[in-house]
Amino acid sequence: MHASYWARAPSALSHVTRIQRRYASARTPRAPSVRNRLRRPVLSPDFGSVPSPPLELFTSAIDKGPFKQGPNKLGWMEAIDIARKCIAAAQKSTETSSLNLERDIHADLHKICLVSQILGRSPRHSVVTEWIMPKLAHAGNMLAIVSLGYKALSSSTINGQPWLLQKIEILAREGKAWEPMVLHGSILEAKGELRSAANWYQKAIEITKPLDNEINYLSFFIPQGRFPLPLEAFANVQLKLDEIDKAEEAANLGALQYDSPRGYSLLLSALFKNESGWDHIEEYLTKCAMSHDVEACYRLGEIYRLWHLGLEKVEHAGFHGKFLSKKMLRGLLSVSSRYYSxxxxxxxxxxxxxxxxxxxxxxxxxxMAVLLRDENKAGEALHYRELAGRHPKYAAVATELQEAWEISDADITSIMRKAVEL
Known part of the structure; x- marks a missing residue:
């Protein structure tokens, strides 16, 4: 920040020390003078406008667990120093220049990688992250390789990057970390090689510890919950192979170890296929629904509606939950709580x-449209019917439902049955 700012509002930032002020400086580097233009490299238009990183960008990130533990723990002053050197290296780079990251930035690759991710959180600094991450991957940094590999796999561009595929496979075969093993397995799974993928997931399980610090590092690089943990990846591929018992066992272990929504979601898939675990369905669905799983919210609502109706009404009127077999339906009815009316x-x-x-x-x-219509709340029912009609797959059913409402005492059972079968 400029000196004039400190003069105007000293009380607002009185807790910031003199050292912090020095590191918090956000002055943009001056443009090169005409006299020095021949001696200095011309700044890239992408990097020339990148300012010094603000203090707040680092203090908020350094408070996270991954940066406070292990041999590579990182302080905010060191992080800002590395960030400035990364920005300077990017500004000085040319298409023909070579860069030795550890020598030129004076930090190990792991810390450079962590700092690059912090910079990537800022729109004004993300261009530096995009520039340095491939260089970190080429230099052999595992987190950079996994991060770039995951993004390439998610965007279906991984096959166009043979160098990255090779790096991932080499790391996977070294067997030192579970992340490249799972990523290599995911690449094979995407190609339809399910058995080979399952073998790699199994190897990753064997070297994984429940509270491995690297899991925390990875969650900082990739949005939480998107990169599968070994047990979750194994459970998912076993479901595809129709090995339901193996899938249930792995998903159960994963859910217990990591308490992750994905683990519970996979466990639910196995339980529904095995038509078992009725007494745990509500608990697991609630865990998933509380993590913003839309399908879990719907299924939980339908199960509560099932318990509202009871066995007699269900058998008389029918229950249109495609995800529930008759065996599961009866099983769930048998475990409904008597504490609720x-x-x-x-x-x-x-x-x-x-x-x-x-x-x-x-x-x-x-x-919701049907329930509200039954409550004589026609306006609200129409709103939800229109919401459903916006979905191309259900537009015709929504129209059919509206036409049925215009007929007195119309039976909508067949319409709802048709909807869930789509």
């Missing part, structure tokens, strides 16, 4: 269905 279950069902509908679930919108 049918009215309370109805309210709980509406709450979760409303939440799912608000997040764009068309079946939840249709069900």
């Amino acid at each position: 049918p009215t309370e279950y109805y309210s709980m069902a509406k709450e979760w269905l409303e939440l799912a509908a608000a997040q764009g679930h068309p079946l939840a919108s249709l069900q």
Whole structure:
């Protein structure tokens, strides 16, 4: 910040020490003078306008767990120093210049990689991250390789980067870290080589510790919950192979070890396929729904609606939950809690269905429309019917539902059955 700022508002930042002020400087480097233009390299238009990183960008990130533990723990002053050197290296670079990261930035690759990710959180500094991450990957940094590999796999561009594929496979075969093993398995899985992928996931499981610090590092590089943990990846591929018992065992272990929504979601998939675990379905669905899993919100609402109806009404009117077999339906009815009345279950069902509908679930919108129509709330029912109709797959069903409402005492059972079968 400029000196005049400190003069205007000393009290607002009185807690910042003199050292912090020096590192918090956000002055943009001056443009090269005409006299020095021949001696200095011309700044790249992408990097020339990159300012010094602000203090707040680093203090907020350094407070995270990954930077406070292990041999490579990172302080905010060191992080800012590395960041400035990264920016300077980017500004001095040319298409023909070579860069030795550790020598030119005076830090190990792991710390440079962590700092580059912090810079990537700022729109004004992300261009430096994009420039330095491939160089870190070429230099052999594992986190950079995995991060770039995951992004390339997610965008279906991984096959166009043979050098990156080779780096990932080499790291996977070294067997020192689970991340490249899972990524290599994911690449094979995307190619349809499910058995080979399962073998790599199994190898990753064997070297994984439940509280491995690298899991924390990876969550900082890739949005939380998107990169599969070994047990989750193994469970998912076993579901695809129709090895349901193996999938359930792996998903159960993963859910217990990591308490992750994905683990519970995979465990639910296995339980629904195995038609078992009725007494845990509500618990696992709630964990997933609380993590903004839209499908879990819908299913939880439907199960509460099932418990509201009870066995007699379900058998009489029919229950249109495609995800529930008759065996599962009866099993769930047998474990419904007696602590809640049918009215309370109805309210709980509406709450979760409303939440799912608000997040764009068309079946939840249709069900909310039917429930509100039964309550003689025609205006609100129309709103949810229109929400469902915006989804191309359910537009015709929504129109059919509106036409049925215009007929007195029309039976909408067949319409809802058709909707869940789509």
